[in-house]
Amino acid sequence: MVDLSFWLLFFSAALALNLSPGPDLLYVLSRTLSGGRRLGLVSTLGVCTGALVHVAAAALGLSAILATSAAAFAVVKYVGAAYLIYIGFQALRSTGGVRIEARAPVSAWRAFRQGVLVDVLNPKAAIFFMAFLPQFVRPDHGAVALQLFILGVLVVLVAIIVECTLVLLATRASQALRSHQAVGRWLDRVMGSLLVGLGVRLGLSERL
Template sequence: MPTSAEWLVFLGASALFAILPGPGVLYVLARSLRGGRADGVRSVVGNGIGASLHVLAAALGLSAVLATSATAFTVVKLAGAAYLVYLGVRALLDRNAGEVAVPAARPRRSALRQGVVVEALNPKTALFFLAFLPHFVHRGEVPAAVVFVVLGLIVVAMAMAVDLLVAFFAGALSRLVAAHPRWQVRERIGSGLTMIGLGGALALAER
C-alpha cells in the first residue's frame, strides 16, 4: 500500500483526474440535461462500471495490450468514437425529445448501459490506470493486484462523486428546460453535437 506521503500525492492526483472533463463526465452532463436527474445518475453508475472494468483489466495486465499495440488502441478508440457519434446523431434525430424531458417509450436502463459502453470504450482511461497506479503499488503482505484494484476503485469513486454533482445540477436545469419547448430543441441539438464532437475528439486522440 502507499506510504503516508504517497497517499497525499495519490489522492491529490486522483481528485485532479476526477475534476478534469472527459467523455464520461460530458456524457453525464448531456444525458442529465436531456433526461433529468434520474438518467444522469444512471449514466454515472454506468460510467463507474465501465471505469471499474478498466481497473480490473489493468490489474490483470490486459490494458498493457493497449499500451503496446497501436492496432488494439486504434480499434478500441475508433469503436468508442463511433458509439459517441451514434449517440449524438440519434439525439439530433430524436425529435420527440424536444417535447418531453424523458421519452416514456425509452427504457431507463439505456442510460446506464450507454454509460458503461462510453467509458469502457475510452482507451485513455485504461492507459491512465496503467500509467498512474503502479507508482503506488509496492511489494508487501497484500498482493499487488489487490492493492491495484483497491486504489483503482478509489479513483473511480472520486470520479463518480464529481459526476454525481454534475448530474444533480444538470438534472435541476433540465426541469427549467422542460418548461420551454424552444430550449428543449436547442438542448437536444446541443447535446447531440456535444457527443458527436466528443466522438471526433476521441477518434483523433493520440496515445
C-alpha cells in the same frame, strides 16, 4: 500507520482527473439534461461500472496490450469513436422539451448500458488506469495486482461522488429550462454536437 501525505496526493490527483471533461462526464451530463436526475444517476452508475472493467484489466495486466499494440488500440479507438458519434447524432435528432410525448423516453437500462459502453470503448481510459495507478503502488504493501485493484476502485468511488454531485447540480439548473421546448431542443443540439466532436477527436487521437 496511515500515510496522510500519500493519500492526500492520491485523492487530490483522483479528484482533479475526475473533474477533467471527457466522454464519461459529458455523457452523464447529456443524459441528465435530456432525461433528468434519475437518468443522470443511472448513467453515472453505467460509466463507473465500465471504469471497473478497466480497473480489473489493469490489475490483471490486460491494459498493457492496448498500450503496446497499435492494432488493438486502433480497433477499440474506432469502435468507441463511432459509438460516441452515434449517441451524439441521436441527441441531435431529439425533439427536445418535455412536452413532446410521441418520442419514447430513454429507459434507465438503456442509459446504463450506453454508459458502460462509453467507458469500456474508450482505450485512453484503459491506458489511463495502467499509467496512473502504478505510480501509487508501494512494494512493501503486498501484492501489486491487489494494490492496483484497490486503488482503481477508490478512483471510481471518487468518480461516483463527483459525477453524482454534478448530476444534482445540472438537474437543478436545467429543470426550468427543460420546461421550454425550444430551450430543451437547444440543449440536445449542444450536447449532441459535443458528443460527436468527442467521437471525432477520439478517432483522430494518437496513442498516449
